[in-house]
Amino acid sequence: MKKYGILLIGCGHIGTQHIEDIYYRDNIDIIAVVDTNEEKAALTASKYGAKDYGADYKAFINDPRVDIVIIATYTATHLPLLRESLANGKHVLCEKPIAGNYEDGKEFYELVKSASQKVLVALILRHxxxxxxxxxxxxxxxxxxxxxxxxxxxxxxxxxxxxxxxxxxxxxxxxxxxxxxxxxxxxxxxxxxxxxxxxxxxxxxxxxxxxxxxxxxxxxxxxxxxxxxxxxxxxxxxxxxxxxxxxxxxxxxxxxxxxxxxxxxxxxxxxxxxxxxxxxxxxxxxxDMNAQIQTLIDMIENGTPGSPTIDEVFSAFxxxxxxxxxxxxxxxxxx
Ligand SMILES: NC(=O)c1ccc[n+]([C@@H]2O[C@H](COP(=O)([O-])OP(=O)(O)OC[C@H]3O[C@@H](n4cnc5c(N)ncnc54)[C@H](O)[C@@H]3O)[C@@H](O)[C@H]2O)c1
Incomplete structure (x- = not known):
């Protein structure tokens, strides 16, 4: 079974919920957790056994061990973090909403549509x-x-x-x-x-x-x-x-x-x-954070459509x- 290397960006309220439910799963390997508040990142790493931590995601975004980036930071950062994750060949699980305004949301949508990697937006009620x-x-x-x-x-x-x-x-x-x-x-x-x-x-x-x-x-x-x-x-x-x-x-x-x-x-x-x-x-x-990330892994391994698809995400947004x-x-x- 392939183990997916995870980089979590944002160790706040929702980032913690992501990692709490997935860090012990057979096909998950937590490579690093990042938060601009480094103390928070250090605590999260020690609690959930992440291999590394830091205050700057740039130190890990091109790490070859990372397959999936979980973006769990403030809404205005979702688009730039998606852009960099895709540019470094990573799949992405991104917290909702995709953006705080229409222009950024449209760019997010178009980036996902044209990407070869898989992106799932965390509309958790689908799971x-x-x-x-x-x-x-x-x-x-x-x-x-x-x-x-x-x-x-x-x-x-x-x-x-x-x-x-x-x-x-x-x-x-x-x-x-x-x-x-x-x-x-x-x-x-x-x-x-x-x-x-x-x-x-x-x-x-x-x-x-x-x-x-x-x-x-x-x-x-x-x-x-x-x-x-x-x-x-x-x-x-x-x-x-x-x-x-x-x-x-x-x-x-x-x-x-x-x-x-x-x-x-x-x-x-x-x-x-x-x-x-x-x-x-x-x-x-x-x-159900585990069901959610397994949906992304299914998209990666089997080409299944996202739940929801990016068209459904954008339409609701x-x-x-x-x-x-x-x-x-x-x-x-x-x-
Ligand atoms: N799916 C859900 O049910 C759900 C629930 C709550 C929040 N959210 C979404 O999750 C996002 C985060 O919300 P939250 O409630 O967890 O906020 P939060 O304030 O609890 O956590 C955000 C964390 O991100 C860190 N951060 C911000 N910018 C960063 C950067 N550039 N690099 C690294 N770390 C950075 C902050 O220091 C903070 O620790 C928001 O977009 C919010 O809408 C989703």
Whole structure:
């Protein structure tokens, strides 16, 4: 079995989650971990047995032992790091969003389209068992025709400085919305064709609106909303509800269940005709980082398409950029 040499760039919140789930796998070899904060890189290396660490990725980017670069740094750095990784012949697993603005996102997309190496963008819900189960239920007609998607993912933050740094690069509707706009297009097989919304700056020192509510229409007639707020004052809210002509599906993550968390996530299916609920317990990892990187390895070894493909990634990204613009201008934008 081939062992894939990994270079992790960015040992923060999400970089740590990547390495935590993959460092002990049979086909993974952690060559080096890098963070501009060298102490963080050193701690990560010693915790997960990386062969080396440093503050500058340039020391490792052309290392022949590195097959895959994981980019887990701030959004504005994703494009330059992708460019350098590809120029050095590396495959890439890059955190979302691909960029904080349209121009960089377009360049990212075009680079991936023309590259001979494989690139997977980390839209982690594509690898989540509960989301895959809901997609199968919808496809099987369990709730009739899907009409409305209600999605909220708001965080009561206790680490404002980290979220402020993310807000420097882009808004919550782009940063987090790329996951859920992708889910909306994935679940319906349709395209987002109209966006609008509202937003406000809740913290005085926030670089931009840190509470946003985007509304979308898809070209099959389905509609949805996506709420994302990151603030010291907001209460966390997690709503995942898919409403059809014959019923609805609601997802409750295991950590948010009142009881039986040990059973995993709870999917509840309400049927209009008999007014009954059916429930499913799904043993699902919220962020299945190993499934995600194995998808990239499958792309490398077998030429399988990405999940999602770069076209799907760009389509969801573009819709969030337009939603952000609509919120800022107070207008409705047709895509
Ligand atoms: N997929 C997900 O569910 C998910 C969740 C959270 C964050 N993210 C994305 O991951 C990215 C990072 O977010 P985070 O929450 O981990 O932030 P973070 O602040 O916790 O970590 C980022 C780390 O990158 C380091 N860094 C920045 N620039 C660097 C560079 N040029 N070279 C080396 N290290 C560098 C910082 O020092 C920091 O330690 C963002 O794009 C964010 O949108 C994705």
């Amino acid at each position: 989540n068992k509960s989301y895959n189960t809901i997609k199968s239920l919808i496809d099987a007609g369990e709730i009739g025709e899907l009409k409305v998607m209600r999605i909220a993912q708001s965080h009561h933050v206790t680490d404002w400085e980290r979220h402020k740094a993310l807000l420097e690069d882009t808004s919550p509707v782009v940063d987090c919305g790329v996951h859920y706009f992708d889910v909306m297009q994935w679940f319906t097989g349709a395209k987002i064709c109209e966006v609008s919304g509202i937003g406000n700056k809740v913290e005085e020192d926030s670089p931009r609106a840190n509470y946003t509510l985007a509304t979308v229409k898809l070209n099959n007639g389905c509609i949805g909303y996506f709420e994302a707020g990151w603030s010291n004052t907001i209460a966390s809210l997690n709503v995942k509800e898919f409403i059809g002509t014959k019923g609805r599906i609601t997802l409750t993550l295991k950590d948010l269940r009142y009881s039986d968390r040990e059973e995993g996530d709870l999917i509840s299916i309400y049927h209009r005709d008999n007014r009954e609920y059916k429930t499913l317990n799904v043993d699902s990892e919220y962020k 573009y819709a969030t950029i337009k939603a952000d613009e609509a919120i800022e201008k107070g207008t409705v934008i047709k895509i």
